[in-house]
Amino acid sequence: MFTSDLIRPFLRTHGRILTVDLLDETDSYWLQTALELITLFQGHLGMEQANWEKSLEAYEGTRIDYLRIRGLARVLTSAATFAPKAFPHQPRDLRARLFCRGPAFENPDMFHPLSRQDVLQEVAGELGMTAEDLDKALFADHPGAHVLTYVGPAWTPQQLLQRYNLEISRGALYRAIVVQVEIYDHFKEMWRYLKLFKLMYAAKELPDGGYQLRLSGPLSDFVETDRYGVAFAEFFPALLLGDRWSLVARAKPHTRQGGKEQPVSMLPQDDLLLYRLDHTCGLHSHYRRGREYDSALERTFASEFEDFEEKFGETRGKWRLIREEQVLVLDGAVMIPDFQLVHTQDEQRRILVELVGFWSPRYLKNKIAKVQAARCPNLLLLVYESLKVTREDFGEIEGELIFFKEKPVIKDVMAAVEVLAEKLYGPAPMPKQEAPPLLADILSRCNLFQGAEEAVWHSLEDLGTLLQQSETAFAPRRYGYPSLSALVKGYPDLFEIRRGNRKGRPLEVHVLSQRIPIAFPIIPQKEE
Amino acid sequence: MVPVMDKRLYFHGGTLVLEGISRDEKQIPSSFLWSHGKWRTEAYHYASLLPWLRENAIRDTLPRWQPLNYTLYDGRQPHDYQAEALVAWQKAGYRGCIVLPTGAGKSYIAIRAIHHLNRSAVIVAPTIDLLHQWYRLLSHAFHEDIGVYYGAEKMIQPITVTTYASFGNLMGECGNFFRILLADEVHHLPSPVYSEGALMSPAIARLGLTATYPSEEEQQGEGRRRLDLLLGGPIVYALNIDDLAGERLAAYRTERIRVRLTPDERQHYDCDFTACMDFVKQRNLLRQYGANWLRELHRLSAKDRAARAALLARQRVSRLLAGCQGKLQAVDDLLREHVTEQVLIFTESNAVAYAISQRYLLPVLTHLSTAAERKDILDGFQEKRYRAIVTSRILDEGVDLPSAKIAIILGGTTGARQYIQRLGRVLRRAENKQAVLYEVLVRDTSEEGKVQRRRAATLRQGEQHVYVRPD
Secondary structure (H helix, E strand, O other): OOOHHHOHHHEEEEOOEEEEOOOOOOOHHHHHHHHHHHHHHHOOOOOEHHHHHHHHHHHHOOOOOHHHHHHHHHHHHHOOEEEOOOOOOOHHHHHHHHHOOOOOEOOOOOOOOOEHHHHHHHHHHHHOOOHHHHHHHOOOOOHHHOEEEEOOOOOOHHHHHHHHHHHHHHHOOOOEEEEEEEEOOOHHHHHHHHHHOOOEEEEEEOOOOOEEEEEEOHHHHOOOOOOOHHHHHHHHHHHOOOOOEEEEEEEOOOOOOOOOOOOHHHOOHHHOEEEEEEOOOOOOOOOOOOOOOOOHHHHHHHHHHHHHHHHHOOOOOOEEEEEOOOOEEEOOEEEOOOEEEEEOOOOOOEEEEEEEOOOOHHHHHHHHHHHHHOOOOOEEEEEEHHHOOOHHHHOOOOOEEEEEOOOOOHHHHHHHHHHHHHHHHOOOOOOOOOOOOOHHHHHHHOOOOOOOOOOOOEEHHHHHHHHHHHOOOOOHHHHOOOOHHHHHHHOOOOEEEEEOOOOOOOEEEEEOHHHHHHOOOOOOOOOO | OOOOOOOEEEEEOOEEEEEOOOOOOOOOOOOOEEEOOEEEEEHHHHHHHHHHHHHOOOEEOOOOOOEOOOOOOOOOOOOHHHHHHHHHHHHOOOEEEEEOOOOOOHHHHHHHHHHHHOEOEEEEEOOHHHHHHHHHHHHHHHOOOOEEEOOOOEEOOOEEEEEHHHHHHHHHHHHHHOOEEEEOOHHHOOOHHHHHHHHOOOOOEEEEEEOOOOOOHHHOOOOOOOHHHHHOOOEEEEOOHHHOOHHHOOOEEEEEEEEOOOHHHHHHHHHHHHHHHHHHHHOOHHHHHHHHHHHHHHHHOOOOHHHHHHHHHHHHHHHHHHOOHHHHHHHHHHHHHOOOOOEEEEOOOHHHHHHHHHHHOOOEEOOOOOHHHHHHHHHHHHOOOOOEEEEOOOOOOOOOOOOOOEEEEEOOOOHHHHHHHHHHHHOOOEOOEOEEEEEEEEOOOHHHHHHHHHHHHHHHOOOOOEEEOOO
16 A cells, blocks of 8 residues: 555545546556566565665656656565565674774774774674674664565556556545445455454445445544545455445545644535545456355355255255345344355245354354344354354344354255245245146055055055155145145045054055046145 | 343444443433444543443443553652642542643653553653653563554553554554553644544543643644543643752753865755755745745646756755765764763764764664664663764654763754754753753755744744854
8 A cells, every 4th residue: 555645646636526647557658667667676686675766766867757656666665575684693783782882983083092993893703793794784674775585476567557546546545534335246255355454334225236335433433534544445455346336435635745634523514525436447456356265164065055956956956055145234234144045936035044163152142133133034054063152152043053063964954944944934835837746646656565455554654755765855845735644634535544553543544546546636725 | 032142341443332232222321322233432431431331230341451560660759749740640530631841750650650550551652752762761660561552663562652643543453451541742632633542542540741731722623622521631730840940950052063065065065956946936936835835846846847856956955965074074073072971963864864873883763763772772872881872863852861961963954943942851961061952054055044044933932042163
């Protein structure tokens, strides 16, 4: 990030509107300048910083665009490394040792019988070095004596100009008091960067699918302060990661160096400047879009989920996995669950899945409290056991909670998803495209031991197993019944029922085979 | 279902936040406002909220401060007025301001206060030099690691010194580490930006120290905040300068030494000086912009080739004057002349400071010196391990170097004016010897003109007689 002296000269105001005077990234003059600077800088590999500073001053010469040159040079040096030389003796120790012998003069006199050279020689001798080396090493720890050991990335002239433009554009935010952004994608990334730079935000849903975030800091509610301006500027490149976004900042006017600070409260509201940008600004972020997944844990879960989908096939999988799209606006704050499961047949059925593998219990509690305050109970939390929280710690929560040891077991997750979905949305809908296979067809494929002489009576469990062997996706719910016992009672043409002799007198079922070919399911009306 | 959340108060970036208390709650103190889903207020309300927190069984998770249990290695007995001041502050509930004249030992009071309360403390000073001085004083007083927090170094310890400029950031980061807030030269605190740090500090004990309590006007308007609000109390003790007669006040005389440029230097000087001033005159910068003419020249230099050339010429003039042969010779002469005395040498640039340091093998203080090295240099100077110090820093108000007898200022620019006025305080009378301040100027250059202007100003302020050495 630039210091203000490299930014202030390029800020322009037109009435209340603040703009930044960017460099033309295609201008051959600037491309040439950038190229010369890159070459000059790279030529200083292995040389001292003071050396580079002299060369830069010489390069500036009498050019009047020297402030641009300094900015471009700052981009280069910020990405490079100047490292202190390795010294056999710490320069600080050398100074302490030598300077208690001062003052020493070139020509000795009565009170100073030893010349400067004599003193250097003596001390150097004690340290086992030459006077010349000692003289040189005295300030070797200062930045000017640091050596350019890494010249930074291999900039192209265009990249250098792009980065320069980004730096002065974000610099315009240093004096911002509050920043409002509208974002439409890459929510998780933005959120992560907001947290990184410790910014607060109040979020609002926009009618066309985006979110409006009002960014500020802890003190902003009480004082109109620009102390979060640097944090806004730090966040800015994250915003550029989005495909569609806009920003409007209210900023104090930049005072000239040494100018008297005009406090915000004294400024008429109209004197605050407006700085606006959006995704058409042509700036390039140097932040990388985050990895696809946050953590190894998340990655594991995602691959498990993919396995699951593969295994059962897309048409049968009832849930579709979406990552990070749903933003929950909770009393102004934002939460973006890791995954969202959308029911393929009923888009209203949505379960949010959040992996909790690395947060503190306190954070977690806050999170749950938040979710519940927003009456958003369709959240399934997968909690890593080693967090040392228990179910009791969560109190009574509306959402579901699963603990896991190493990685979440997809079977348990899906079961919990089903339970939660049913609790929230009622019985799952019938597939819209295809009705379930006719019960009679399933039964006709079952080995029902119909060849036996006596009528065969099956326990409900056995019948369920037989049906599932024939049709893996068999479930009473698909026929509109909550349980198998309800189902068999609902098809008197197919099943005969009696109470068995065993303890508890469980239901036993006999399949009426002759009726099978003409059986039709009776689907009850779904309650609205 | 309402989640099981205990009611608690925590610290967040200089604010207090209530958790587990809903928006509908009626009995919230009026300083709180509902924002971002929680009740929030500025941290400085903390002390006044403590009874309310207790009554409502709200768990207080804010404090991160700790008992120090440091031994005090300062055996000096307090003066009566110092003891009185401490008692007055104690009776005022450890909140308010103590007003004492410069040289009356305010820092001694601060150290006693910290030792008495025995809890983590943050000390705020106006400049980095004073920060380093506090670092030194506190290190000596407690023989413990003292933290410093400013642009160049950030190390937080139970006792940490910061500058007004970095104060807000430190409070935002870990304001709840410090139960005691000590604001040195507290008349700086009401400014709009600096006062934010005080708003962000939850410190229960708050002490302001100054020789000049700001007037009502200085505490109002333009976004300024009142000191009694920021400190949680008014002046608890004040002592007039007349009450402290004689001995503790500085006594010094000023001698001006005028040196010549070498013929070669003179030629360069005349050439560059003329080049610059011709442009300034031609564009009427002095008449149009007055004291701000240089700023305007800087602005123009990014647009106008002639302005750029004039600015570069001026930079060459400055470099030449700052390190000309004659000035270095004057240093040489004065160092030889004052063979047995402790000497401070002030330069206008780092480059010259390093040049003198290397040439005479003297310790040098610049913005690059760390707190630890500064401490070594200043301690060494007091112990007379180092006979002289070179520095490019303006030693601001309150910097304390009692053993210095001789100060040499290689200056002339208006920037030097501030420290000349304050150096009298650095040079204290000891062993019945008067301190001497040498001001070294280059003859027949712009430096003399500046001195003329300054003299008019300082005479009005009653500066002591200036003696000009004959050549």
